[in-house]
Amino acid sequence: MPIPDMEVATQARRVDEEIAKQIRLLCDLQTQRNSCSLISRFPTEILAAIFVCSARDYHSTHFGYPIETAPNWVNVSYVCHHWRNVALNCPTLWSYLFITSPRWTEELLARSKQASLKLRANLENLSGGGRDDRRLRFVRRVMNHIERIQELYLFLPDCFKDHFLSSPAPRLQNLMITVGYHQFSALFNGDTPALRTLELSFCPVSWDSFTLHGLTTLNLRFVPSRSQQNMVEFLATLSRVQDLRHLYLENAFASTAGFLSSTEFRSFQKINLPRLSRLLIVAPLSTVIAFVACVNIPSKTELRLDCDFEDGVSLHDYASLFSVLAQRFSTSTSQALSSPTFRSLVIDLTYRPALTFSPLERDCDSFDLVLRQYWGYNTPLKIRVSWFVSDTRNSLDCILGDISTFVPLMDVQSLHVIKPPVLPAIWRSALGQLQDLRCLKLTSGDLPDLAPMLCLTDLTTSEGAEGQGGRTNRNPDRMLAPALEELELCNISFWKRTKKDKCPVDVQALCDSLATRKGSSGQLTIARCFERMRRGRSVQKKRFNMVGHWKNGRFREVEEHEVT
Incomplete structure (x- = not known):
């Protein structure tokens, strides 16, 4: 006699329930088994710290480019029940934001709870369209939480028109903006009390937009000429940044030759940067002279000075730079504090002659090699000056003859000649x-x-060339x-x-x-x-x-x- 359909359905349901029960039992047993393994006995805090390190490493090398799927470190939440619980209960893990789908953006913001956010967004190649619109939506959505952002690295295109940076950012500590010649009207309304690192490239912003009193690192690169600041105004800003440790100024200021010849320069009250440990300046010679002369640079500070050639510059102008530095770096009494004692010299004759001086022995690296690297390698001073000689005088002996008029060469022990x-x-x-x-x-x-x-x-030839009656001694x-x-x-x-x-x-x-x-x-x-x-x-x-x-x-x- 056939079994009614109702009974078959009931029996199948009981079997399914039993299967589910056994599966849950097996899962519970597997969980108990996993808990006996060494990795499962790790303290939760250590496991969470490892997860955060993985996310931070990914974030620091990703540069803000969009990705199609979640990054690899998200997979830690799929390994096992224990790891997932640790990951989901670690808001910091989800605070490292990456450009992805709107759904993932909402999920990341929810999982991060109130943790401080770290955002890298590369929008340099925006041209409109589906993916670009998605990237903009992501950035706009995250910037609505500007009060939570701790690190913000933005790469923006020339045509960027958004002004979503105008809200206060009380947690912001590290800010880097690279932008193509776009003028921001305001950044954070000056409310950045926690700001410690500021790096601006091609970015013409007003210093009034920032609260800089707690700044420890300032990096300005390639400020557009129409927006380059007055040196006196910039020095006035620096005078309020007493905790500054690292200062990098690369093509951020125009010539200050007029300031050097003014009464304001002669009566300028030097400013103090007592904690400064690294200083890099790439600027016209007059600008370098003005900065070094107007700032009391601590003796422990490592200096990299790259002086561009200026029209109308004379040997006296070069001598002024070295005499300004003499009191800090001169060790030879015979120089009467007219110049630091240099023991290494690099002469680059590849294009326009450039000379690199160092007080260290055997320091024959060109300036480009130490522009960014080798900080902290006990290199107290590195100076490169661009030199101009006419084609008829573009020779090594003429250049050495010129520089020896203001920089004594008797102590030079290392010479590197390029080309x-x-x-x-x-x-x-x-x-x-x-x-x-x-x-x-x-x-x-x-x-x-x-x-x-x-x-x-x-063999030295006395007066007259050897083939023209000169006498060889x-x-x-x-x-x-x-x-x-x-x-x-x-x-x-x-x-x-x-x-x-x-x-x-x-x-x-x-x-x-x-x-x-x-x-x-x-x-x-x-x-x-x-x-x-x-x-x-x-x-x-x-x-x-x-x-x-x-x-x-x-x-x-x-x-x-x-x-x-």
């Missing part, structure tokens, strides 16, 4: 001025004929750069010696000259250099490295190998 000139006469004059030179580094270009200068006997006791102990060549091209060459410039000639330096010892390092040799109408090229030593009139090659 070195090749004429022997230039090097004879240059090395003659650097008698305490210990380290010589040449980068990028053809090898100068250093052999006649580095050998024991130096041989002084066996004179040796240029007598203290030289390190010669480094990097990306330099050699020409291999041939029978037709009257003045060969090759590796062997250089090594032979070093072998004559009796009483002197040192190391030759050749890195990523080229040896060229003519074969008929073609030129063959070999790239190689080499290390060698000279000592007591002998040269010994330690290692040489060809680089593929």
Whole structure:
């Protein structure tokens, strides 16, 4: 006799209920089993801290670009029941906002409860359309909670017209805005009492928009020329920021030559920044002079000064910069506080000559390498000045001759020349001025004929050129750069010696000259250099490295190998 449909349905329901009951029982047993594992016995606070670190690392490298799905760190809430409970009960985990769907935005804001928000939004390439509209909606939705935002990094396009930044931000600590020449009428109505780090790039805003008394880091980059501030007004703003530790000013101010010649400058009351530990200025020479002269910079402060060339600048103007710095950095009484004592010099002849000075020994890195990196490496001062010489005077000896009129070179121990000139006469004059030179580094270009200068006997020509009746004096006791102990060549091209060459410039000639330096010892390092040799109408090229030593009139090659 067939079973009625009603009974079948009832029996199926009882079976389903039993299955559900068993599944719940298995889940409970699995949960109990998981609770016995080591990871489940982690204190909840430690597990939550690990989750937050994962979210913070993702957030710091994401740069605010939109994503199609949730970031990987969200998966911690799907691992197990315990992890999910920890994640959902950690509002800070959900305060690291990312651009995604409106539904996810609402969920993130709800899960973060009242935790301080961290927002990175990259809107640089907005062009209209579906995805761009979604990104704008996301930013507008989050900015409605501006009173909760702690970190705000915005990358905005030229055409950006929104003014959603006009509400007070009492929790804001870190603010970075990169914008393409758009004038904000106001930022946060000046109500930013917790602001500690402010970085503005291409962003012409008024200082009246901020409360800066608690600021510790200020970074201004590429302020549009029409919005660059008056130096006196900016210094007045700095005088109220007594906790400032890091100050970076890159192309933020125009020339202040008029201020330097004014009575206001001569009577200016210096301001104090007692906690300043890092200072970077990239500006016209007159602006650098004005800032350094008007601020009492603590002796512990690391300085990076990059002085752009200005029309009408004279050697006296360059001398003014070094005399302003002399009281902090001069150690030689013979200089009478006219200039700091410099032991390292970099001369870059790639385009317009640029000179980089440092008081440290063997500090041969160019300024670009230390513009941002290497803070805290005990580099108290790094100065780069752009130099202008006419085409007929664009040579190493002329530049050294010019700078020696206001910067004594007798203490220079390290010289790095980028794109070195090749004429022997230039090097004879240059090395003659650097008698305490210990380290010589040449980068990028053809090898100068250093052999006649580095050998024991130096040939000097008395009045008149040697081929025009001049008399050649041989002084066996004179040796240029007598203290030289390190010669480094990097990306330099050699020409291999041939029978037709009257003045060969090759590796062997250089090594032979070093072998004559009796009483002197040192190391030759050749890195990523080229040896060229003519074969008929073609030129063959070999790239190689080499290390060698000279000592007591002998040269010994330690290692040489060809680089593929």
